[in-house]
Amino acid sequence: MRTAQQYKESLRRMRPNIYKFGELITDVTTHPATKRTVEGHAQIFEASLDPKYQDILTTTSPLTNTRVSRYLSIIQSPQDMIANLQMKRLMFNLTGTCTGGRCAGFNALNAMWAATYDIDHAKKTDYHQRLRAWLKDAQTQDITLSGALTDAKGDRSKSPSQQADPDLSLHIVKESEKGIVVRGAKVMICGVAAANELFIMPGSGYKELDKAYAVSFAIPRDIDGLTVIEARHPSDTRELEDGFDNPVTIGGITQAYLLFDDVFVPRDRVFLCGEYDFTTQAVMNFIAPYRAAIGGCVAGQGDVMVGAAALMARANGLSEKVFREKLTQMVMNNETTFGMGVAAGVLGSAHPSGVWIPSQLISNINKVHVATLPYETKRLAQEIAGGIAETGCLPSCKDLDDPKYGDLLKKYLAANCSGETRAKIARLIEWLTIGSGVPGCMHGGGSPDGAKLVINASTDFEHLMDLAKRLADIKENIRVEQKK
Ligand SMILES: Cc1cc2nc3c(=O)[nH]c(=O)nc-3n(C[C@H](O)[C@H](O)[C@H](O)COP(=O)(O)OP(=O)(O)OC[C@H]3O[C@@H](n4cnc5c(N)ncnc54)[C@H](O)[C@@H]3O)c2cc1C
The missing domain is CATH 1.20.140.10 (Butyryl-CoA Dehydrogenase, subunit A, domain 3)
Structure with a gap:
């Protein structure tokens, strides 16, 4: 597993593609707008190597047979879920804030682990094998993975294909044997500046007309065609102040917008490509662990x-x-x-x-x-x-x-x-x-x-009404007419 230093070096090697206040951030580890979120995430690496926290922050992977970050693991049991909650509580205890550049990615990969398994069984595809291979590599490299349930959604009363502008939800614009090209955006994603890669999955259940929006993949954060805009924050000015009352032990969280301008994703990193009938289940797979662990x-x-x-x-x-x-x-x-x-x-x-x-x-x-x-x-x-x-x-x-x-x-x-x-x-x-x-x-x-x-x-x-009826000894069938 990587040290905090190795993690920060990996971020420094990435192509700068993050902006704030109109300025390109050339080094996320030192720029005032992003260094705190990087420091917070770096504390995960430090704590993972500390024997005191190892059982919470790491686990043995059946893919590599080595200890890996729990944030890159498959949740396989109630004990894993409890450790997930303990891990998140511990990281808030240590940093005072959210290390959200990891948890949505962790949940998305678990959600798609189950979804790709189901799709492969139903449609004889090979998404699950691709995801296994990608995850093994991600665990070996010990990457930090952010997650995006894609949007921006546009008019909330309409589906993606009903929007006046088709780009209002992330969608496939081109497909070839080598891979897919995607366009669209994600607004509000945590901790991207601290991430090596991003895991993308649908944000909602889709119907056949929305087929092109049923897409999931993993990409490097600095991939060609992707621009990241860091959101401003009411406490920006205070965050930018260094001083005795603002030690770096307190982490920092950033929210960003992702702009996908015809990004090419190679086929071996694509885990869903048009199978709209599995999107609701994929989202439900995400919701359950995420809303428990939060x-x-x-x-x-x-x-x-x-x-x-x-x-x-x-x-x-x-x-x-x-x-x-x-x-x-x-x-x-x-x-x-x-x-x-x-x-x-x-x-x-x-x-x-x-x-x-x-x-x-x-x-x-x-x-x-x-x-x-x-x-x-x-x-x-x-x-x-x-x-x-x-x-x-x-x-x-x-x-x-x-x-x-x-x-x-x-x-x-x-x-x-x-x-x-x-x-x-x-x-x-x-x-x-x-x-x-x-x-x-x-x-x-x-x-x-x-x-x-x-x-x-x-x-x-x-069922609950039947319980009440039994106790009150009511045999009569009580119904109401459904209003239109
Ligand atoms: C701090 C923060 C961090 C985040 N980090 C991440 C992240 O790391 N990754 C990620 O993927 N996402 C992230 N998000 C995005 C988050 O998932 C969305 O904000 C959330 O799903 C709600 O969507 P929205 O903000 O577009 O709100 P909206 O969808 O606009 O909802 C606003 C209100 O309208 C209601 N509403 C919406 N649609 C309908 C409808 N059709 N009918 C009736 N009512 C409706 C909602 O219930 C809500 O009350 C983050 C958000 C925040 C605030």
Whole structure:
């Protein structure tokens, strides 16, 4: 497995194709807009080689018979799902934020592992063999893999082929024996600047008219024809400040747009090419592990929020007992999403390809909790911390270190500890609650309303009514006329 240094060197060797504020980023490992997300992802490599974390972050691959990154593994059992949740919680504990340049890729490759197996059985294709060969190579090279469920989607009430502009969803524009050419875009993908490769799969179930949109493949991030635009962030200016209150141990997360301008993908990297009738299943295969494991992510960040809020209480001269109820609520929120994720994993089932698929019902309920509870945890952290942790309320590090008035600022920031320490805690809480530390709780992994559709479809209301009827001794058949 690679060291953090080898990982960063691999990024430096890539063709620069990432822009921000109109500027081409020539080295993602040092540019202020991307170095934090790279540092956060580099911590995965460091921790993977640490015996303390090895069982969580690595596993033995049946393809290589060696230990590989769990982010490049096939989830084969409930234990693997639990380790997946623990891994995500651990990485939030270590970096304070999302190392999202890995998890969507990890889930996409698992989703397509099962989908390609099913397609090959039904249509005598060889997608699964291609995916196996690609994955073996990816594990051997120990790459960082981002994932994109493609969009941009356009008018949400229309399918890809019904859009006025056919490019509004990523699609195949040319096909030959050697491979395919694709055009379109992906908006909002995590951590691309930290990735070596991207795994692309459909973002929705498609019908026959949308055949050209049923496509999945893996490509190097710097492939010809692909341009990446980093999104701006409200906390950009603070992120760009280096200083004692902004150590690089705190990772960084970036979101980017991918512009595919007739990108050629060689055939051995194509895992779906027109089989629209398997797209719904592929997306469902993605949703289940992703929406279960995201409970580990937000719990991991919540852990840091509990710690930082309690620290600020002490820094202000107050025992954390003053805030016992709030802190307890924060812990309950964390364990709710983590516990739901574990339950979804345990109550899953094995797909014939060997992939373990968590319970759709519980994973999707977890997605709704993930889109709700962390916001309360953030509110409580801010409430405990006081105004100093809200945005715009802490002078910049440059001012805190200014020879003319820096000492005065620190003097008046001091409470039950030095002003410098209080500034560090405030900065961390600001980061966790309103800064770039905020993971995609609401829409990452799909919208909560989308999850509610799955919850509704997975629930047998007739059965639940039968339970009630039996207990109330009702024999009468009660029906309502379906309205148009
Ligand atoms: C921080 C962050 C990180 C992300 N990282 C990744 C990543 O790494 N990889 C990746 O693939 N994606 C990523 N995404 C994208 C994410 O998957 C999408 O944001 C998500 O699927 C929701 O899609 P949308 O943003 O286009 O919202 P929309 O689809 O526009 O939804 C907006 C609202 O409209 C509702 N809605 C949409 N369509 C309909 C309809 N037809 N009928 C009724 N209601 C509808 C939705 O339920 C939602 O409430 C990320 C998003 C965020 C915010």
